[in-house]
Amino acid sequence: MKKIIQTLCLFVAAVAVSGSAYAGNITVKGSDTLIILAQKWAEIYMGQHGDVKIQVTGGGSGIGFAALQSQTTDLCDASRKAKPTEIANCIKAFGKRPTEYKVALDGLSVYVNPENSLKELTISQVGDIFTGKIKNWKEVGGPDAPITVYSRENSSGTYEFFKEHVLKGKDFAASAQTMPGTAAIVQAVVKDKNSIGYGGAAYGGGSKLLSIKKDDVSPAIEPTEENVENGSYPIWRYLYVYVNPALDKDAVAAYLNWIRSDDGQKYVKDIGYFPLPKNLRSN
Amino acid sequence: MQLSQKEARRTPGWMGIQRGHKARPLEWLAEKFIFLVSLSTILMVFLIFVFVAREALPVFLGDTDTALVSPVIPPAEMDHHSPAELEKYLELTPAQFKAMDHDTLMSLMDVKVEAANDIPESFRNSRDARINTTEWRYLLLPHQWDDYQKPEYIWQPVGQIKKFNIIPLFVGTLKITLIGLLFAVPLAVGAAIYVSQLARPRTREIAKPAIELLSGIPSVVVGFFALLVLATVLQKIFGYQTRLNAFVAGMALGFAVIPIIFSIAEDALTSVPRAYTQAALALGASRWQTAWQIVLPAALPGVFAATVLGFGRAIGETMIVLMVCSASVMSWSVFDSARSITTTIAAEMAEAVNGGPHYRILFMLGALLFAATFVSNMIGDFVIHRFKTKLEGKR
Amino acid sequence: MSEVQSPKSEVPGRHFRAEKFDFWSFFFSGLTGLATLFILGILATILINIIANGWPGFSWHFVSTTPKKDFFDIHTTGVFPMIVGTTFRVLVMTIFVIPVGVITAIYLTEYAPSNSLITRIIRAAVNNLAGVPSIVFGLFGLGFFINFIGKNLDVLLHNANAVWGQPALVWASLTLAVMTVPVVIVATEESLKAIPPGLREASLALGATKLETILKIVLPQALPGIMTGGILAVSRAAGEVAPILFTGVAYYMASLPTHLSDQFMDLGYHVFVLSTQSPNIEQTRPILYATVLVLLLLTFALNIVAIIIRSNIRRKMRSLH
Numbered sequence: 001m002k003k004i005i006q007t008l009c010l011f012v013a014a015v016a017v018s019g020s021a022y023a024g025n026i027t028v029k030g031s032d033t034l035i036i037l038a039q040k041w042a043e044i045y046m047g048q049h050g051d052v053k054i055q056v057t058g059g060g061s062g063i064g065f066a067a068l069q070s071q072t073t074d075l076c077d078a079s080r081k082a083k084p085t086e087i088a089n090c091i092k093a094f095g096k097r098p099t100e101y102k103v104a105l106d107g108l109s110v111y112v113n114p115e116n117s118l119k120e121l122t123i124s125q126v127g128d129i130f131t132g133k134i135k136n137w138k139e140v141g142g143p144d145a146p147i148t149v150y151s152r153e154n155s156s157g158t159y160e161f162f163k164e165h166v167l168k169g170k171d172f173a174a175s176a177q178t179m180p181g182t183a184a185i186v187q188a189v190v191k192d193k194n195s196i197g198y199g200g201a202a203y204g205g206g207s208k209l210l211s212i213k214k215d216d217v218s219p220a221i222e223p224t225e226e227n228v229e230n231g232s233y234p235i236w237r238y239l240y241v242y243v244n245p246a247l248d249k250d251a252v253a254a255y256l257n258w259i260r261s262d263d264g265q266k267y268v269k270d271i272g273y274f275p276l277p278k279n280l281r282s283n
Numbered sequence: 284m285q286l287s288q289k290e291a292r293r294t295p296g297w298m299g300i301q302r303g304h305k306a307r308p309l310e311w312l313a314e315k316f317i318f319l320v321s322l323s324t325i326l327m328v329f330l331i332f333v334f335v336a337r338e339a340l341p342v343f344l345g346d347t348d349t350a351l352v353s354p355v356i357p358p359a360e361m362d363h364h365s366p367a368e369l370e371k372y373l374e375l376t377p378a379q380f381k382a383m384d385h386d387t388l389m390s391l392m393d394v395k396v397e398a399a400n401d402i403p404e405s406f407r408n409s410r411d412a413r414i415n416t417t418e419w420r421y422l423l424l425p426h427q428w429d430d431y432q433k434p435e436y437i438w439q440p441v442g443q444i445k446k447f448n449i450i451p452l453f454v455g456t457l458k459i460t461l462i463g464l465l466f467a468v469p470l471a472v473g474a475a476i477y478v479s480q481l482a483r484p485r486t487r488e489i490a491k492p493a494i495e496l497l498s499g500i501p502s503v504v505v506g507f508f509a510l511l512v513l514a515t516v517l518q519k520i521f522g523y524q525t526r527l528n529a530f531v532a533g534m535a536l537g538f539a540v541i542p543i544i545f546s547i548a549e550d551a552l553t554s555v556p557r558a559y560t561q562a563a564l565a566l567g568a569s570r571w572q573t574a575w576q577i578v579l580p581a582a583l584p585g586v587f588a589a590t591v592l593g594f595g596r597a598i599g600e601t602m603i604v605l606m607v608c609s610a611s612v613m614s615w616s617v618f619d620s621a622r623s624i625t626t627t628i629a630a631e632m633a634e635a636v637n638g639g640p641h642y643r644i645l646f647m648l649g650a651l652l653f654a655a656t657f658v659s660n661m662i663g664d665f666v667i668h669r670f671k672t673k674l675e676g677k678r
Numbered sequence: 679m680s681e682v683q684s685p686k687s688e689v690p691g692r693h694f695r696a697e698k699f700d701f702w703s704f705f706f707s708g709l710t711g712l713a714t715l716f717i718l719g720i721l722a723t724i725l726i727n728i729i730a731n732g733w734p735g736f737s738w739h740f741v742s743t744t745p746k747k748d749f750f751d752i753h754t755t756g757v758f759p760m761i762v763g764t765t766f767r768v769l770v771m772t773i774f775v776i777p778v779g780v781i782t783a784i785y786l787t788e789y790a791p792s793n794s795l796i797t798r799i800i801r802a803a804v805n806n807l808a809g810v811p812s813i814v815f816g817l818f819g820l821g822f823f824i825n826f827i828g829k830n831l832d833v834l835l836h837n838a839n840a841v842w843g844q845p846a847l848v849w850a851s852l853t854l855a856v857m858t859v860p861v862v863i864v865a866t867e868e869s870l871k872a873i874p875p876g877l878r879e880a881s882l883a884l885g886a887t888k889l890e891t892i893l894k895i896v897l898p899q900a901l902p903g904i905m906t907g908g909i910l911a912v913s914r915a916a917g918e919v920a921p922i923l924f925t926g927v928a929y930y931m932a933s934l935p936t937h938l939s940d941q942f943m944d945l946g947y948h949v950f951v952l953s954t955q956s957p958n959i960e961q962t963r964p965i966l967y968a969t970v971l972v973l974l975l976l977t978f979a980l981n982i983v984a985i986i987i988r989s990n991i992r993r994k995m996r997s998l999h
Contacts, residue, residue, distance in 0.1 A: 058633075320785070327859075
């Protein structure tokens with residue numbers, strides 16, 4: 001028994017004394033939206049470059065910025081642009097604004113049940129449905145049935161983005177049901193005839209994706225890959241990586257370059273997002 | 284047999300300490316050390332409260348300001364203002380201010396101007412734009428925000444105008460906890476009565492550890508089970524609209540709380556003196572009558588304490604509600620979604636800007652929660668203490 | 679023990695009344711029995727559901743692989759780093775919690791004057807620690823260990839980058855230690871109290887000091903009880919996710935945690951993230967169930983070991999008296 005305790009203590013002591021900074025070590029922290037993609041990139045890059053170690057943690061865009069500011073991470077994944085407070089905090093911490101890189105596109109589609117006869121809606125109609133102003137399908141040209149609204153929880157970046165851009169900042173209807181993930185929304189919409197939901201454009205799986213019109217006179221655009229990439233589909237956002245300018249060199253810069261190159265971008269589709277348009281890539 | 288002083292010095296004792304008064308100083312030190320380590324538990328409770336409340340202090344003191352539109356100082360006029368004014372405007376400590384050069388300060392001012400320009404027109408002119416939404420008035424009382432038809436309690440910390448009313452969270456917590464208790468207490472107390480009073484000893488030996496095994500299931504697993512299986516089953520039975528709602532969460536919470544209430548209630552029931560049971564049986568009562576009319580009233584303080592502790596655990600449970608429920612809807616209906624305080628902290632801390640008003644309000648909720656469980660624990664302790672002394676006095 | 683029958687009296691009127699009594703007693707006894715059955719039924723349902731759904735995905739390969747390729751393919755993924763992460767944090771926690779818990783329990787049983795204010799305050803503090811919500815522990819870990827101790831440690835050690843002032847294994851373990859210290863204290867106290875005072879008195883009569891008695895006589899006897907406490911604490915900590923959310927858990931790490939300042943992966947957290955954020959719920963369902971099965975096996979195994987040790991001790995103690 002004593003021996004076991006002694007060896008344990010030695011182990012802890014040995015481990016405690018060592019620091020943990022070694023060259024070729026990249027820390028990535030931040031958005032949970034990006035985490036699966038970030039992990040895939042890390043996996044592939046480390047497979048190609050054996051001397052680099054990449055560590056990916058989630059926690060949310062807020063946590064990513066906090067880590068950036070306290071200089072405990074090299075890269076910060078963010079599913080939204082940095083807020084002014086966060087930029088100010090970075091300036092206070094290391095004297096410069098963080099450098100912003102766009103790394104992928106995310107298009108949000110509006111899902112309805114496959115049996116729903118509607119094919120398209122304008123953005124303002126979608127906004128009104130989700131804020132609760134429009135309560136019945138017949139008001140937008142569908143059957144006479146009440147609309148069941150599915151949404152995400154308010155800690156989700158998807159939620160925030162949809163709220164800002166489609167609802168124009170207004171609050172969701174109190175009767176909107178929240179689901180814990182995009183996959184859950186899709187499942188719910190497929191089961192419920194009169195439902196509507198939103199989520200990443202690549203998750204559709206089984207539900208019907210509506211084409212969206214910017215306003216009454218524009219053509220309805222389908223949420224396909226090309227439409228999202230060329231910007232004609234109106235509901236889309238960038239996914240970002242922020243980095244401290246002082247750290248943006250050597251291994252970190254090489255990794256960032258790879259992510260934004262054709263090589264890195266071809267994995268984006270597997271995770272459900274869209275690759276950057278050619279003019280934004282790094283080579 | 285006592286060794287003589289000489290012999291004692293020659294024979295090395297434990298740790299080289301000789302018998303006799305030479306051992307005292309080290310012993311005294313060791314005893315003081317033991318005492319100090321025990322005091323650390325008090326220290327821990329104190330530290331928890333202090334450090335959680337510390338992050339929330341600005342909200343308590345009214346130092347946070349989330350007004351959307353506030354006066355902006357153009358960077359060009361930076362030199363017209365005193366260092367004190369600039370420090371307040373840029374939220375810097377005097378030490379930080381001194382350490383910064385002119386360019387850095389300019390870029391901070393630029394950021395402020397950009398922030399002001401980023402606000403969409405529709406919000407700039409809203410009458411809510413100048414409200415500091417972290418004032419206590421908005422945290423506790425309903426307010427009619429723009430775009431709403433009547434004053435409402437809204438917890439909506441995301442967006443241009445952040446609404447931090449904490450009442451929906453309290454209502455959600457209460458709803459889920461009460462449902463959980465309503466479900467758990469009758470079951471757990473009933474089972475406790477059965478296992479301690481009515482069952483055969485062999486049944487008792489199987490049932491008691493089995494129910495206590497339920498407490499060994501991590502709450503993540505219970506939440507997972509509720510999310511995948513329970514929600515679907517209940518929806519088929521009851522046919523309500525929202526699949527993930529307070530009812531499901533409450534029931535899952537009940538599952539997790541049952542073992543605790545059962546354990547303590549069963550202990551309380553078994554520690555009622557056998558003489559009571561035997562006297563009642565001798566007088567002709569059935570086992571059930573004895574249990575219900577004699578033993579239970581005698582053990583009532585213990586059972587009550589069990590409920591209080593179960594309540595404390597239910598209020599503090601995070602993972603189950605986090606996986607099952609997600610929206611904070613201000614409604615008393617059991618079949619609507621609800622969000623408890625613990626879930627809100629766990630889910631929203633990730634996206635909250637570190638050090639910002641949202642972050643501080645989440646810490647404030649944590650401090651309030653801690654205070655609530657502290658009080659309920661004190662009550663439970665007090666009752667158990669009274670119960671023990673009463674029983675021991677009678678013995 | 680046979681049920682005491684209500685007297686079936688010779689007097690006709692009483693006979694009728696006695697039968698009615700029987701029914702209600704029977705009814706309520708049955709009701710409480712049903713309650714017990716229902717609870718056991720819930721336990722069985724949860725267990726069967728998880729075992730049935732998790733067993734197909736569960737294999738030695740699953741338990742021992744570090745996922746290098748497709749994270750979401752049940753055939754190539756594995757939970758080895760999560761198991762390692764969970765084990766490490768629980769091990770480090772044990773190193774902190776057992777000494778503190780045992781010493782406090784020794785104080786409370788052997789040294790504390792029974793009615794002094796300090797003793798009551800310490801007991802109240804222990805009970806309070808047991809009742810604090812787990813998320814508050816997470817906030818405490820963030821606000822105290824990381825933001826206060828960690829940051830100051832970095833300043834003291836003149837670290838250029840924050841090494842200790844960020845989520846790390848050691849802070850998560852310390853947070854869990856604070857959370858589970860009541861479990862260890864209660865279990866140790868139980869076992870210390872069960873040792874007959876005669877043993878202590880004999881030792882003192884032979885000339886040992888109080889401290890020597892405790893260290894050489896009482897503690898070795900109480901060791902099984904302390905182990906039970908440790909095992910219960912470990913099983914409780916292994917299943918908790920809320921306290922580690924902000925204090926050190928990571929979703930994906932390239933390598934296993936080797937330093938106290940590393941972050942770690944965790945079984946429970948993995949279940950949580952996958953079930954709420956996974957892109958394809960059909961695909962991840964078998965992985966989820968298998969991971970839950972692993973977690974359950976871990977905590978259950980520990981619990982069962984603790985229960986066995988505890989009943990062994992109880993039997994031994996009974997024979998001592």
